[in-house]
Amino acid sequence: MRQVVNRAGIRENLDITKIREKLQRACEGLEVNMVELESHIESIYQENITTKKIQESLINQAVAMTSFDESDWTYVAGRLLMMETEREVFHKRGFSYGKFFESIKKLVELGIYDDRLLNYSEEEVLELQKAIDTSRDMMYDYAGANMFVNRYLLKYKGDIFELPQEVFMCIAMLLAINEEDKVEVAKRFYEALSLKKVSLATPILANLRLPNGNLSSCFITAMDDNIESIFYNVDTVAKISKNGGGVGLNISRVRAKNSMVNGYYNASGGVVPWIKIINDTAVAVNQQGRRAGAVTVALDSWHLDIEHFLELQTENGDQRGKAYDIYPQVVLSDMFMRRVEEDRTWTLVDPYEIRKKYEVELCEIYGEQFEELYLKIEADDNLNLKKVIKAREL
Structure with a gap:
């Protein structure tokens, strides 16, 4: 045998x-x-x-x-x-489905689960256990099951210590914890989650039931045009990523390449070197080991560095100016899109020079106010850093 x-x-x-x-x-x-x-x-x-x-x-x-x-x-x-x-x-762990209260107690004791789950009494948890449908584990294809098991199920000393339907019910319990009839509301949340009627963001699915877990998944911030703000934002991106969040970072306030620094012309390296640091931070500080850091960097279409920005992820050119691990996004105005439609020119400028001359942060205004100022800037022949190109080419 x-x-x-x-x-x-x-x-x-x-x-x-x-x-x-x-x-x-x-x-x-x-x-x-x-x-x-x-x-x-x-x-x-x-x-x-x-x-x-x-x-x-x-x-x-x-x-x-x-x-x-x-x-x-x-x-x-x-x-x-x-x-x-x-x-x-x-x-x-010694037991499978069917012992949901024991599972919660054990994982709280091990420091894996948030102890707020024990705000539910044993009777309430037993009532919720009746709603758990283990057949829903069979709804996944290999890609979905593999991601669920390896990315989202919590581990203890390297071993998986919870089950998929427990994940959904624990999340449902925490979402419903402040409701008057929290058991019934948790059941409704569980139905929506386990039947894939609602798709949760990765940080929620991964973090919510952890001690000090949270509902936040995406964070938006902006980099000001000074060293203190730049490295404060690098630190912020690292901390958000460390705790499982994604980041949207606007970098339009940072002065363009060849702009003035401390009274010296042509001293600025522009936005690309700072984006490189953000890129490497996203690689170095992943989201709790579950996935790579997720950072999107935004630049306005009028920024003088926009052409270099658009080449961040092309394979040709100087590799020192590339950033393959962030997600670039361009902030567009209605005015720019009309220029594209009408096949007209578009003017690129340095935000630092505009800030000094017009005492305004160009990326902070929009609509009629933006268009009125932008037309003045285009007509200003005394700007040191300015480039006119075809909107369609951009």
Whole structure:
């Protein structure tokens, strides 16, 4: 009799029946031939192979069998991964679904869960447990299941310690915690989340049930045109990313390349060097190890550095002026779009020079006020840094 090593490290006889039962559950209702996957068990088997390795091999085989014509294999792989995760959690923490109150208590004691979850009484948690539908773990294809398991399920000492439907219910409980009838509201939240009627932002899905977790996912800030503000924003971006948030940073106030610094002309390096630092900060400080830092950097279309900005992620040119890990965005005005439509010129200027001469921060005004000032700037022949180009070319 062929033998395998189970999760407890004990040798036991290979039980094909158990494997077949899992495959039947994974293939139920899908347009796949289970026998095709089952036939690979023989090739997978090796002496002293672990049951976990057999399951992983079957998942990989299902992924390999996925094609345009037989796309349901990706759901087979996703279901097998969810089943494997449930078995793994059961082995590590001693229980699976069905002991939701015990799960909350244990994870709070380990410092994994926010202790506010214990604001719900045991009776309330048992009532919520009845609403948990474990069959919804079977709704994911492989890509979705793999992301859920590896990015969002919380771990203890490197081992996954919670289950997908527990994630949704715990988030629902925290969202409903201040409601008068919090149990019923939590049930409604759970239904919406677990049935994918609502898609949560990554920081919420990853952070909310953690101690001191929060609902904030995206943060907007702006960089002023001085060293203190620039490095304050670098520090801010790092801290937000460290705590799982994404950042939108407006950099339009920063003076353009060749602008004046401390009375010296042509001293400024423009916005690109600062964007490079932000780019490297996003790489260095990821979102709690779950994904890379997410930073979008915005520049107005009238800024003199806009052409260099638009080349931040092209592959040609000086690589020292590239930033491939941020998301560039351009702030456009109605006036610019009319110039494009009418095939007219557009004027690029230095925000520092405009600030000194007109005592206004150009990126802070809009509408009629912006258009009135912008026309004055275009007519001003005494500006040192100014470039006129075709709007369509830009």
